[in-house]
Amino acid sequence: MDSVLATTAWYSPSWLFPPALSQFDWVNSFWLYLIPTIPAIFALRWLINLKFGRKLHVAFSKSEIRSSPITYLRFIPPMLFALALTMVMIALARPQKSSETIEQWSEGIDIMLAIDISQSMEIEDFKPNRLEAAKDVAEEFISGRFRDRIGIVIFSGDAYSLTPLTTDYDLLRENIDEIDFDMIQKSGTAIGSAIGVSTNRMRESDAKSKVIILLSDGDNTAGNIDPITAAKLAEAYGIKIYTIGIGKNGRVPWGKDFFGRPRYVESYLNEKTLKEIAEIGHGQFFRATNNKALEEIFDRIDNYEKVKIKENKYKNTEDFYSIYLKWAIVFFLAWLATKLTFINNILED
Incomplete structure (x- = not known):
């Protein structure tokens, strides 16, 4: 897996899935424990809007009310923003890979x-x-x-x-x-x-x-x-x-x-x-x-x-946080782009 990571381009989606993430050592692992709070914050925001948000009352006859899958597109912007935040937290956790080489010799x-x-x-x-x-x-x-x-x-x-x-x-x-x-x-x-x-x-x-x-x-x-x-x-x-x-x-x-x-x-x-x-x-x-x-x-x-057997240890550490910062930028720009489209203005039922 180490050699696969070394040759994988940063824009490959494989970086986002557990097999890649499980290979890392984490310098600031506490940031990873904050990731589950992101969907919780969005869920709380949705409940607040549902309770206190302004509502537009429009009268339709029963025959005119239809369900449309297009209404689900309104979830895309917050999902992209949540992914951007997740990538930032992964980057802050400092994913690393270390390899150690040991040389032994004796006279x-x-x-x-x-x-x-x-x-x-x-x-x-x-x-x-x-x-x-x-x-x-x-x-x-x-x-x-x-x-x-x-x-x-x-x-x-x-x-x-x-x-x-x-x-x-x-x-x-x-x-x-x-x-x-x-x-x-x-x-x-x-x-x-x-x-x-x-x-x-x-x-x-x-x-x-x-x-x-x-x-x-x-x-x-x-x-x-x-x-x-x-x-x-x-x-x-x-x-x-x-x-x-x-x-x-x-x-x-x-x-x-x-x-x-x-x-x-x-x-x-x-x-x-x-x-x-x-x-x-x-x-x-x-x-x-x-x-x-x-x-x-x-x-x-x-x-x-x-x-006495003498030994030298060489430790090589490679950081991968920059990859997740790039993904954070990608998701943030995608969120900005969707904010400027009709998707952000779709009415909720």
């Missing part, structure tokens, strides 16, 4: 998710297992970001970049869905290599904030770079590191035996290295022992690494 953050896919991530103390739980919360984390570039590194006995930094969140979710234990054949847990690959991906980034979120359930047992050395290298490039230790200590379920019964293994996470990495990277270490705890950790990191 964005570069985030690398480094996800452990070693065989121990198959342990089922998380549902359905550690890796699938990590994938689920990673996807939720991505869905909550705004204009941040996110990349994915996977690691076990070696590490490689699965997805470069991108804002294509659909692609990121697809790649996370496809993460599997068989993607890296070399066994072990190369935490240092994972940090090194993540750092290499962010080395030339000019983002205001750069973050690595490393999720693992084991000690560094593979790779050609020490985790502490890798963390110091990341810190030199201004990269913050959050580390998440995943898994319970003690007996945990891992697959089933020959008879289909749950098989249990001993699990132990050495937190020392992960804590030291987070300290060097000016981040924080978290320990997740179940699905809910892992979700809460990612929620906390999500809140820590939110940038």
